[in-house]
Amino acid sequence: MRVGRIPYINCYPVYGGVDRGLVPLDATLIDGVPTTLNRMMAQGALDVSVVSAVEYARDSERYLLLPELAISCDGPVRSVMLFSNVPAEELGGQRVLVSRSSMTSVHLLELLFEHVWKAAPEFVPGNAEADAVAAQASDDIAARLVIGDAALMLQSADHPVAQGHGRSYPYVYDLGAEWKRWTGLPFVFAVWVAQRNTPVEDSLKVHAALIRSRDWGLQHLDELSAQASRNTGVSLRECREYFAGLDWRLTMPDLEGLTEFLRRLELAGRVPKGKLAFLPSAQAGR
Numbered sequence: 044m045r046v047g048r049i050p051y052i053n054c055y056p057v058y059g060g061v062d063r064g065l066v067p068l069d070a071t072l073i074d075g076v077p078t079t080l081n082r083m084m085a086q087g088a089l090d091v092s093v094v095s096a097v098e099y100a101r102d103s104e105r106y107l108l109l110p111e112l113a114i115s116c117d118g119p120v121r122s123v124m125l126f127s128n129v130p131a132e133e134l135g136g137q138r139v140l141v142s143r144s145s146m147t148s149v150h151l152l153e154l155l156f157e158h159v160w161k162a163a164p165e166f167v168p169g170n171a172e173a174d175a176v177a178a179q180a181s182d183d184i185a186a187r188l189v190i191g192d193a194a195l196m197l198q199s200a201d202h203p204v205a206q207g208h209g210r211s212y213p214y215v216y217d218l219g220a221e222w223k224r225w226t227g228l229p230f231v232f233a234v235w236v237a238q239r240n241t242p243v244e245d246s247l248k249v250h251a252a253l254i255r256s257r258d259w260g261l262q263h264l265d266e267l268s269a270q271a272s273r274n275t276g277v278s279l280r281e282c283r284e285y286f287a288g289l290d291w292r293l294t295m296p297d298l299e300g301l302t303e304f305l306r307r308l309e310l311a312g313r314v315p316k317g318k319l320a321f322l323p324s325a326q327a328g329r
Contacts (some may be wrong), residue, residue: 047092056260120219
């Protein structure tokens with residue numbers, strides 16, 4: 044079994060027990076940013092993986108959702124941020140650098156511009172995270188969408204990335220908070236899926252291991268926060284606050300938020316009409 048893992052700290056709570064050898068997982072873990080794992084799943088190079096919510100919607104006939112596993116927020120997410128020189132409502136016609144790392148974040152940003160900020164910027168795909176960490180700025184880029192650990196670093200007042208960044212952005216938008224303000228719902232950024240053609244018994248074993256590892260992680264967020272702080276240079280307090288704002292359980296409210304997001308994408312013609320289909324959790328060995 045080949046299992047995909049995002050290297051960002053937001054996946055620590057799901058893989059923490061596995062990484063420490065506390066939960067056995069009979070599989071090979073393969074790291075990649077969300078778009079890389081999306082592509083590998085689409086090509087059949089992975090059996091089970093965390094993927095962007097949009098990747099599931101793009102080809103829902105190919106995948107089965109793993110119950111009780113997601114990366115979601117019910118308000119600020121802190122790691123999916125739009126940094127801008129001007130108010131978002133004034134970005135029409137201006138260039139906005141968008142991360143190539145996350146399909147879901149880009150689609151959410153597009154919806155916010157269309158329906159909330161009423162502006163039509165020019166989206167420029169690029170490596171926004173690497174540019175942010177390297178403190179690279181471009182005079183013709185009015186705003187940038189930064190995700191993952193780099194977004195946390197940019198907001199951390201004491202972090203060298205934030206201190207060394209060539210320009211400060213007076214307008215900062217948390218996309219999780221903006222979605223909550225717009226819809227009143229949680230937002231699901233990523234889900235875990237299995238290939239439909241993977242033997243169900245094998246997918247269930249991986250699912251059960253990830254659930255046990257996730258449950259360990261939820262009970263040891265202080266330990267994982269310390270690990271995240273060491274690996275990113277973001278303060279322990281900020282890492283703990285970050286984990287406190289996330290959920291990895293795919294609750295009923297999360298499913299409502301996910302369904303609403305996918306419905307809006309369907310109406311916009313960005314994903315085909317589909318449905319949520321789950322791995323049979325009753326056999327997950329719990």
